Amino acid sequence: MRKYGNASRIRPSEITPEGVFWNRRRVLQSAIAAGVLPGAVAGAAEIPAGGEFAQLRSWPGSVSEAPNSWEEITNYNNYYEFGTGKEDPARYAHTLVTDPWSVEVTGAAGKPGTYTLEDILAPHTLEDRIYRFRCVEAWSMIVPWVGFPLADLLARFEPESGAKYVQFFTLLDPEQMPGVRRRTLEWPYREGLTIEEAMHPLTLLTVGVYGRVLPNQNGAPLRLIVPWKYGFKSIKSIVRIHFTDSQPRTSWNMAQPSEYGFYSNVNPNVDHPRWSQATERRLGSGLFSARTPTLMFNGYAEEVAGLYQELDLVRNF
Amino acid sequence: MTKLQRSLSKVALFCACAIPFVLIVARATGFGGLSLGPNPVAELIDTLGITALNILLITLGVSPLRRLTKWNVLVVYRRMLGLFSFFYLALHFSAYAVLDLRLAWSTILVDVTQRPYTIAGMAALLLMIPLAVTSTRGFQRRLKRNWARLHKSVYAVGILAVTHFLWQTKLDTIEPVIYAAILSVLLGERLVRRALRMRRAHATKAAAAASGPAQ
Numbered sequence: 001m002r003k004y005g006n007a008s009r010i011r012p013s014e015i016t017p018e019g020v021f022w023n024r025r026r027v028l029q030s031a032i033a034a035g036v037l038p039g040a041v042a043g044a045a046e047i048p049a050g051g052e053f054a055q056l057r058s059w060p061g062s063v064s065e066a067p068n069s070w071e072e073i074t075n076y077n078n079y080y081e082f083g084t085g086k087e088d089p090a091r092y093a094h095t096l097v098t099d100p101w102s103v104e105v106t107g108a109a110g111k112p113g114t115y116t117l118e119d120i121l122a123p124h125t126l127e128d129r130i131y132r133f134r135c136v137e138a139w140s141m142i143v144p145w146v147g148f149p150l151a152d153l154l155a156r157f158e159p160e161s162g163a164k165y166v167q168f169f170t171l172l173d174p175e176q177m178p179g180v181r182r183r184t185l186e187w188p189y190r191e192g193l194t195i196e197e198a199m200h201p202l203t204l205l206t207v208g209v210y211g212r213v214l215p216n217q218n219g220a221p222l223r224l225i226v227p228w229k230y231g232f233k234s235i236k237s238i239v240r241i242h243f244t245d246s247q248p249r250t251s252w253n254m255a256q257p258s259e260y261g262f263y264s265n266v267n268p269n270v271d272h273p274r275w276s277q278a279t280e281r282r283l284g285s286g287l288f289s290a291r292t293p294t295l296m297f298n299g300y301a302e303e304v305a306g307l308y309q310e311l312d313l314v315r316n317f
Numbered sequence: 318m319t320k321l322q323r324s325l326s327k328v329a330l331f332c333a334c335a336i337p338f339v340l341i342v343a344r345a346t347g348f349g350g351l352s353l354g355p356n357p358v359a360e361l362i363d364t365l366g367i368t369a370l371n372i373l374l375i376t377l378g379v380s381p382l383r384r385l386t387k388w389n390v391l392v393v394y395r396r397m398l399g400l401f402s403f404f405y406l407a408l409h410f411s412a413y414a415v416l417d418l419r420l421a422w423s424t425i426l427v428d429v430t431q432r433p434y435t436i437a438g439m440a441a442l443l444l445m446i447p448l449a450v451t452s453t454r455g456f457q458r459r460l461k462r463n464w465a466r467l468h469k470s471v472y473a474v475g476i477l478a479v480t481h482f483l484w485q486t487k488l489d490t491i492e493p494v495i496y497a498a499i500l501s502v503l504l505g506e507r508l509v510r511r512a513l514r515m516r517r518a519h520a521t522k523a524a525a526a527a528s529g530p531a532q
Contacts, residue, residue: 072355084489086354137487139356184489255488274434274485276424283355287345290419 018069018210045121045148047099047221051213053126053146061202062130063299068141068284070210076283077217078135079236080184081170081177088179089217095176096237098221107167107243110158117221121207123156124148128211129204134266134298136230140280145225146208151199154241159195163243166198167191168224168235185251191235192248192262193226196307202227202300228300230264261317265308268294270317318390330394334401337368338408362412369405370478370496376402377475377503384510396452399471403449410442434484441477444470472507475500 048054067073079089082096101117126146134140154166172188174180180187197203204225207214214220219236226233232252242248252260259273268278279291297304318326341364344351353360376398383391418424428435448468450456457464479500483493 068355076355080489086356139359274432276427276432281356281358287353287357287361287416291417 018067043123043125045124045126045207046118047121047207047213053208053211053213056126056128056146056211059127059129061303062128062144063132063142065130065142067130067144067210072284073141073143073209074215074217076141078137078232079179079217079219081172081179081187081189082217083179084184090215092178093216095178096171096216096220097176098216098237101221101239103222103238104240105157105242106240108160108163108245109243110160111156120153120205120222124152126207131204131225131227132295132298132300133225133227133231133234134280134294136232136260136264136272136277138272138275138277138280138294139283140292140298141283144210145204145206146211147204147206147225149201150203150205150224151201153205154198157241157243159243162245164195164245165243165248166193166195167242167244167248168193168238169240169242170235171237171239184255186249186254187251188239189235189251190248191224191233191250193233194307195243197226200304200307202303228266228297228304230260230266232260233264263308263311263313263316265304265313265317266294266298267296267313267317269296270314323390323393327394327397330397334372334397337364337405341365341368358412358416362409362417365405365409365412366482369402369409370482372398372402372405373471373475373478374496374499374503377471377500381503381506384506400449400452403445406442406445410438434481437477437484438481441474441481444474444477448474472504475504 075090076086077089078084078086079093082089082092099117102114103117103120104114105112126148128144128146130142130144132140133143159166168191170189171177172180193203204227206219206223206225207221209215209218214223219234222238223236224234224238233250247262250260250262252264253262266277271277277294280294281291282289295301340351341361343349344353345357345361353364376395379391379395379398383389414420414425418428429439430436448471451460451464451467460467479493479497482496483490486493
């Protein structure tokens, strides 16, 4: 009989309870408004030794709904490199080594090379962004991510005119990742965006959640969050960024091309071949709650619809 | 086995079959720190479905086991097992129709007529209802030979249930494939028996024909 939750999670004394997180946010914001604290120090972003980010810039676009709990966000994950059950990543991802970490930048870029995580973060300012997250399995969460716009990072690599797409790769290491011994997906996990999608202000290079460093099961130390697309597009534990001129292969599309397309924009009018996408279930809403209607582009239509004016979203699912 | 032993063993089996239900209720109500997790509706539907399927396979295993061990007493447990499988199946469907879709009949209709995996599931449910209804000894007596014929449709229920499981699996098909393998063995036993019986009948007929005219 399995008890939900697992023994190896962070001890209660170490977690910033959600209440404290909210209080701190409010205090910081009013302190900044009152001129007591400077706004978050420009740049100088880094992974904090103690696990908690000191000063995060707040982001005006955050959704106002209450985020899901830390327990829900860190114990209900799809990270097949650590097993295909929802609780497997929380149980098994402790073997992932996230320090040292570096990202290889290749392809049509003026400044390719290998960048350490410290190099990647240093010039940027980390923000606190509360996003909607929508899985293709038709469940959703509200998650307070910590990160900065991917566009700001990519600009440093000087993408060339031939860079029409950006491809991303997750770490592949059978020693650290027990799940990759089975070819459930095409390893290494790979994803891709058009250059416009990658440079969009909503696309977040993410290093934390709830004001803390990303737990391994959520894609530590560095992952993408593309909130208007199904969650599998938000690739975890990035080790390589590749600029290319042709539409890159993505792992889920390679596994089941009729079900998972390159764009995978959240769209209530385009069903998954085997189940409906018209509604979703908000996690944490309990046994007797109703499903909620899926929002076009996961509620970010105003910000991203412009990217797809010319695109037939039924054919390009 | 004495009458008392039989009664006690049936009570024990009843309790064993009821344990999953008790656990589900405990998880749903948060008893003892147990829970259904952040997606309780999906977890409830899945757990009820798997339990129904597990008990169905055990039910299908009763007769082969009886033939293997010659423990004829095993047949007295078969009905209880079958009905418990139906019980969990009914709860599984109710959780889906009531908790997940909240009796939105138009959505349910679309699901059971247009989505392959719910069509398979619905077919399994519809086939199982007459089996549950005619499970009594009264019906056994009344239907006689036809009772056995009707209840052979449990094989189709098994196949549809495993198909329903396979078709709604996102990617990792290992679990439904294992169930399919177990089901194949259980149904295979029947097929092999039937083939052997036909061969024997054929051989007996041939032997009779060969020795007949000579007498």
